[in-house]
Amino acid sequence: MPSPSWQKRISSLLGWGSLALGSSAFCLLVFQALFGRQLEQLQTIQLGRDLALNVRLTELALERYPPHLVGELTGLDLVVTVRPKASTLNPSPGFKRQADALQKELCQRLSHCPMVYPQRAAGDERSIWIELISPLEPIWLKVDVPSMMRWPPEPTLLGLSLVGAGIICGGLFLLVEVEAPLRSLEKALARVGDGGGPDAVPARGAPEVQRLTKRFNAMVQRLATSRQERATMLAGIAHDLRAPITRLQFRLSMPQLTAEDRERCAGDLQSLERITGQFLLFAGGGDGEASVEVPLEQLLAEVASSHPADQLHLDLTPCSLAVKPVALSRAVANLIDNAFSYGKAPVVLRLRELNARCSIEIWDQGEGMPAHEWEQALQPFHRLDSSRGQQGHCGLGLAIVSHVATLHGGRLECLQGHLHPEEHPPGHFAIRLSLPWPGARNAPAAPQS
Template identity: 25%
Template sequence: MTLRLRLLLAFALLTIVTAAAVAGAGYVRARDAIVQRAQDNAVIETTNRVEQLYPLPTRAVDTSVLERVAARVSGREGSALAYGNGFAAGGMPPSVITAELRALVSTGRVGWQRVSYSDGVWLVVGMQLRTSSGGPSGIEVYVLRPFTSEIAFVEELARNAWLIGGAVLVLALGLGFLAARGVLRPVRELQLAAWQLGQGDLSARVPVRGRDELASVASTFNSTASSLEHHVGELRRMEADARRFVADVSHELRTPLAAMTAVTDVLDAETASLPGVAGQAARLVNRETLNLTRLVNDLIEVTRFDSGTAALALDDVDVAEVVRTCLRMRGFSDVSASLPDGVRARLDPRRVDVIVANLVGNALRHGAPPVSLVLSVTGSSLVIEVADSGPGLPSEVLPHVFARFYKADSSRGRSEGSGLGLAIAWENARLHGGTLVAANRPGGGALFTLRLPLGGGV
């Protein structure tokens, strides 16, 4: 549920409760006042009509006396019924008089009661007639008056209360929408600025309006973004300096390394004629010089990726032949390769050679034989899978296997690899618009899966 919807629901709920309380209380008070006034007027009118009968006749109470009494007090809109001396007379049906009302009137008090009669609400008023001396006359009179107009007025009050409540609810929702819009506007601006910041736009800021809590949040966000922009700028500058330093050093090392390689090649050719210790030293120098040359070349390649200057030299090639050439040139004779003929793709053969060489070399160095390489085509993708039969990759190593200079075993000597081979293989796969994924086989051993588009890189 969105914040705007929650605010509108809160406004609506508050309005409903407030309107119901105010309108309900007003309706109840108005209804009670109207009903009470109508009952009081009916009682007063009936009492006035009864008083006009005094003095009562001294003759015995019979039906004719009761009929005259009922006729005098009934009025134009109602009817009456008179009791006395065991007789009853009048146009009012006796069934509408309840036992409770008769019991109250028999005590000498004036009573009234609302009853349902003729599909409506009517008022029954009852009282005793007294003699001129104040004593009971033995006559009870009951008057039935319509209560329809009062009930209709009360119902109209209820309808008006509902209408007013509905109008207030609509008004409150409109005000709530405007208030929510005003409150959420800084929130939306903050959300947009945070999204821009997450997308790398470190110059994103939020307008600060007013001096409330939202303005304080916006000001804090702006100061945080400014600090982040400064620190990220410093980190980028330092990273650029470090990359430039690595690139410069790598390029500067190539010339002396070329001379050293030439010298070590000569020494390597003469190692057989050198004494034992001298021969071992010559072979060690030659091996370490080759490792250093390979490291410098890898660093130069990495700097090309970082600077964005690495580019593809695409060609329509026979993939199986590229892989065979890679394995043959590097002496990977212990690899079981499944290379079907006729698989052609538009690739950079040099970079595919680097990927395959790094994957197979890594499997031979850190896995266990047999090492297998399988070439296949799935849909529009070229798939190369390299697997070994070793213990596989530990779970804590898998997330970092393509990280630069990462070594699963920190105790390994530097002669066992620079830690850049898999990182360069991953960068070359990405440059082709493909993927390189590391996993463990269910039966044991590491599995590296390379997927490249057949139509060339992106």
């Protein structure tokens, strides 16, 4: 069974083919009506010239040979009769006009003016009878006269009809397959320019217009996603900052702060700093940072230097790659912070080459997250726990890491240690950020665990 796309293409091809045939037939009828008289005159002149020559040669032959022998030698239809039988069908006015024109041509080209009778038989067969001069008996020459409406038509009319059909089909194709879809796309662009959020435009028309429409729909989808993320981010800022600010206001209003209160105020300030930093990272995203060739093992070791060596173990294989160092450092730092916040120590930071890709893995000893929540965890401001804003987390860590992975042409996966025993996992749960080597950016992505 052909696919729906092929069925649509075949239907479209059959439709345009039928239109081309219909347009060609219509143009043929129109051109025959417009130019049939002129072509008929040219045909009559040519036929009169040929008939005058045949009549003259036949009359000369009849002076010496009998009619039946002349007919056999020349292939002409000669009939010995006083007058041809009347036709069963009355000749049309156009045929009579053509017969009169042929008689005039013969009278101009011969020394005498022969009699000419038009005759029309069944099946729209047209012929004329021409009286010949014979010394012994009356002889008539029967000649078939082609009709302008015959098949195949005159090559000139056929060529003109094909050109006309091509122009008609080309104009309709531009109108239906190009102009109409582009007009719909123009209206959608106008709505976008006015600040609206139009629905997806149906991809129809020529293949080029369909590709343009699909790109426009993808752009509209990205704009809608950006607007939604902006609204969510603004709401998240107000919600996440409200709790530590309220606590600070309450503690600062007390007449005397104890050492414990000062420590709590410092913790709230750190939470505010962390939340603000996460929002700035998510807003900036590192899109404008240039890629630099760096040794990844040294970059990751520098990122992990702020954590105790007994809590964060390093397993780094030397590897150099062109990356955005600041964005990648922030992404790895987020993954390490998440491992300490939601998992169990010790955390293992591993760098290795896997399946022709550079793999950065952060393992911990916790239970991880359910597989069905992985896609939700990548969304901005989504938290797996019920509390919000606690310890300075606002649900942007994995969203930032996912964005950084997309910037590098990489991918983000979650791993369960018991599902990959062949890889000798150093923990129970991990998040892997894999980056492509140069020249392998278009390699197909492996399925996520």
